[in-house]
Amino acid sequence: xxxxxxxxxxxxxxxxxxxxxxxxxxALKGFEKHERRLMRxxxxxxxxxxxxxxxxxxxxxxxxxxxDHTIFVNVDPQEYKRFISRHLENRYSGxxxxxxxxxxxxxxxxxxxxxxxxxxxxxxxxxxxxxxxLKSREVRCHNCRCMQEDHVQRGGDVMIAMCxxxxxxxxxxxxxxxxxxxGDFMPALQSIRQAVPTKKIxxxxxxxxxxxxxxxxxSWELRDGRWQPExxxxxxxxxxxxTSDAAAPPPPRETLPTLPVDDRAYAQALLAILLERT
Numbered sequence: 001x002x003x004x005x006x007x008x009x010x011x012x013x014x015x016x017x018x019x020x021x022x023x024x025x026x027a028l029k030g031f032e033k034h035e036r037r038l039m040r041x042x043x044x045x046x047x048x049x050x051x052x053x054x055x056x057x058x059x060x061x062x063x064x065x066x067x068d069h070t071i072f073v074n075v076d077p078q079e080y081k082r083f084i085s086r087h088l089e090n091r092y093s094g095x096x097x098x099x100x101x102x103x104x105x106x107x108x109x110x111x112x113x114x115x116x117x118x119x120x121x122x123x124x125x126x127x128x129x130x131x132x133x134l135k136s137r138e139v140r141c142h143n144c145r146c147m148q149e150d151h152v153q154r155g156g157d158v159m160i161a162m163c164x165x166x167x168x169x170x171x172x173x174x175x176x177x178x179x180x181x182x183g184d185f186m187p188a189l190q191s192i193r194q195a196v197p198t199k200k201i202x203x204x205x206x207x208x209x210x211x212x213x214x215x216x217x218x219s220w221e222l223r224d225g226r227w228q229p230e231x232x233x234x235x236x237x238x239x240x241x242x243t244s245d246a247a248a249p250p251p252p253r254e255t256l257p258t259l260p261v262d263d264r265a266y267a268q269a270l271l272a273i274l275l276e277r278t
Contacts, residue, residue: 024074030206175200183213
């Protein structure tokens with residue numbers, strides 16, 4: 001039987017043995033988009049604790065991460081440095097190139113440190129680090145509409161989907177937790193639901209990069225004190241992490257939902273509130 005991370009186990013009669021598969025690229029992007037700084041290991045460990053507390057409240061059970069299925073998938077730091085360095089040489093020169101190279105070196109070292117810290121034996125939540133490569137792709141610039149070279153992970157989605165499925169097929173693991181806001185994983189979660197209907201599926205993500213594909217966009221519910229899309233039937237619970245933002249108290253009963261004005265669901269929610277007032 002797989003080893004377990006005792007640091008996240010509460011002393012209760014029966015704990016849920018959980019698999020946690022992290023999309024490292026999406027997690028780093030979500031954190032940095034809000035915080036404007038690189039993620040450190042203690043940042044992520046704190047958010048994992050927050051996530052587990054939220055899921056424990058949802059299930060009414062303590063949760064125990066299974067070490068062999070607590071996995072952080074991300075690009076290899078050295079591969080990242082080599083790949084981006086070639087990209088920089090094609091776009092910059094002189095002092096600008098030197099500056100970008102130094103910045104790249106710092107980023108790759110911090111990424112390697114994050115991997116080492118999360119994977120160390122004494123870590124409160126010990127991850128198995130699985131690294132992948134990068135590949136080039138062309139994307140259209142939102143400003144000038146011209147095509148530009150970009151980079152994406154090579155094989156990351158497949159590895160994450162396989163880790164999810166492998167964990168879901170184990171009888172001694174339930175639930176399976178995906179930490180990613182990437183909506184491209186919805187087909188994988190749907191397949192798990194079809195293959196193992198009784199298996200609980202949880203999703204956690206940073207709010208800044210959470211896809212609407214994890215929700216039913218034309219139906220809204222009051223959750224965590226905010227109007228949010230109703231959770232997809234393929235997912236049992238979703239927890240969005242707002243990084244440094246303090247959790248806001250639930251709004252008064254008559255507070256209008258904070259949704260886009262042009263969204264049809266906004267009109268439906270507004271109509272429901274107006275009917276309550278009459």
